């Protein structure tokens with residue numbers, strides 16, 4: 001149950017929404033498409049679903065070329081950002097719809113609906129209409145409708161983005177567990193890096209219709225392929241310092257900037273610009289003598305004053321070097 | 332003070348628009364001798380049902396009303412059958428360039444010329460097709476006449492239904508037609524009702540085409556039938572009014588039933604372009 005994209009191109013008028021993208025979702029794998037708004041994530045997902053036709057390239061599901069097939073013949077399930085529940089049907093009607101369309105016997109549909117609803121905690125709500133549900137409940141109904149058919153793969157377009165922050169984290173765990181349990185290939189779109197890092201087996205970081213890096217969350221974070229990926233992931237984001245002379249940029253993550261109130265080995269002087277206490281940790285913004293600013297992530301008990309002198313150094317082996325012009329990482 | 336003045340103006344407008352209707356209803360209920368009393372008998376007159384009996388059992392208003400019903404109903408069904416898929420196509424399918432907008436405008440533009448200018452060509456066409464004096468001919472004309480409204484109104488209603496619903500249905504296993512029938516149409520039921528009522532009312536009230544295209548006793552519709560009771564010898568005020576009152580009822584009922592949607596449907600084009 002794999003999904004393979006081969007050299008997909010899609011244009012809308014003059015905008016290139018998808019620019020020669022190839023990537024593979026292995027059986028059972030959770031792949032996240034991550035990128036800023038307008039980078040073509042949804043378009044790519046819709047091409048896989050068959051809701052948009054690519055200009056060139058092929059989509060393969062389980063090795064079969066489905067590029068020319070209708071959405072219904074691809075055996076995929078999709079969860080939409082606004083859930084797209086059918087307003088004129090009950091929750092049970094919504095969940096059972098994919099089976100009803102396929103003319104399964106009513107008894108079987110009822111049994112399956114009950115099973116899936118129980119799994120997602122919807123058993124009490126089966127007779128309600130979608131408009132009588134909370135956002136979180138709607139989201140579950142959409143999930144239930146997707147999993148009832150046991151499709152070859154799941155496609156999800158920002159399924160958590162309409163939930164409030166707490167529910168989103170909660171649902172993230174459930175989603176991860178559910179995907180593990182079902183073992184189905186999943187292609188998931190988000191612009192939230194925390195979602196991408198926590199859910200994905202592999203992340204495809206996209207910009208302007210292209211995949212800039214396709215790798216595990218660990219590698220994306222620790223071995224970013226270029227300046228954009230380096231800056232897009234991580235919060236607070238990576239510090240960049242232009243190195244004079246050789247046209248390279250040094251990148252260092254806030255947690256790899258060590259700070260001391262007294263001089264220490266290899267420490268460089270700086271002053272505190274401002275500090276943000278997060279409760280469990282503190283972010284300190286420091287001003288270098290040359291005027292640049294760096295963010296350091298330190299323990300919560302560090303509480304420096306404004307303009308206090310500090311010394312900083314970069315953790316050994318934790319810096320990244322990029323070619324300033326091509327923005328590519330230099331190994 | 333200001334609002335009192337507003338009410339006054341509103342009441343005056345109401346009185347002006349209701350006066351003819353009041354007059355028609357009372358004439359239908361008055362004996363012939365009271366109809367021309369001077370000064371007019373506004374309230375105190377002897378009630379009689381004789382004009383209603385006359386209109387529908389002695390004269391031919393009954394058959395004319397049946398003709399009207401057949402033509403209005405038939406043309407409404409036909410206009411919906413043709414117009415709803417067209418509206419869906421305009422609202423949802425991808426058209427090259429701005430072709431979708433243009434086709435939509437062309438369809439609407441057929442309603443921009445005064446109907447009278449099409450009368451002569453229509454008459455000639457109907458004569459060639461041997462559809463003069465036939466209910467089918469008239470129904471065809473009304474279908475053509477209502478089609479742009481159906482397309483334009485239904486397109487507005489379809490535009491309001493999120494695309495994702497159909498897309499979800501198609502991923503769930505529907506064809507596009509299945510998604511239209513089982514998801515989009517059930518959700519646009521209010522719009523369909525408003526559109527249908529609009530077509531019914533237009534066809535039910537239509538006078539001009541009916542007058543020119545059907546003139547035999549067997550084929551005339553109610554508006555023409557009523558008007559033709561003004562003859563050189565006598566004007567049958569009583570039965571004309573009685574027929575008018577009955578003719579008004581279905582329109583009132585339909586309009587009341589879909590009033591909310593009718594206003595919304597009619598203003599859609601104005602707001603959304």
Ligand SMILES: Nc1ncnc2c1ncn2[C@@H]1O[C@H](COP(=O)(O)OP(=O)(O)OP(=O)(O)O)[C@@H](O)[C@H]1O
Nearest residue numbers: 012015016017036037038039040041042043044191
């Ligand atoms: N139907 C369409 N017609 C014209 N342009 C479109 C259409 N759909 C998408 N685009 C354009 O294609 C590009 C990619 O859009 P897409 O919706 O895939 O972005 P996205 O990465 O999903 O963004 P977001 O995070 O905001 O959802 C954008 O520039 C968008 O304006």
Ligand SMILES: [Mg+2]
Nearest residue numbers: 041042043157
């Ligand atoms: Mg999107």
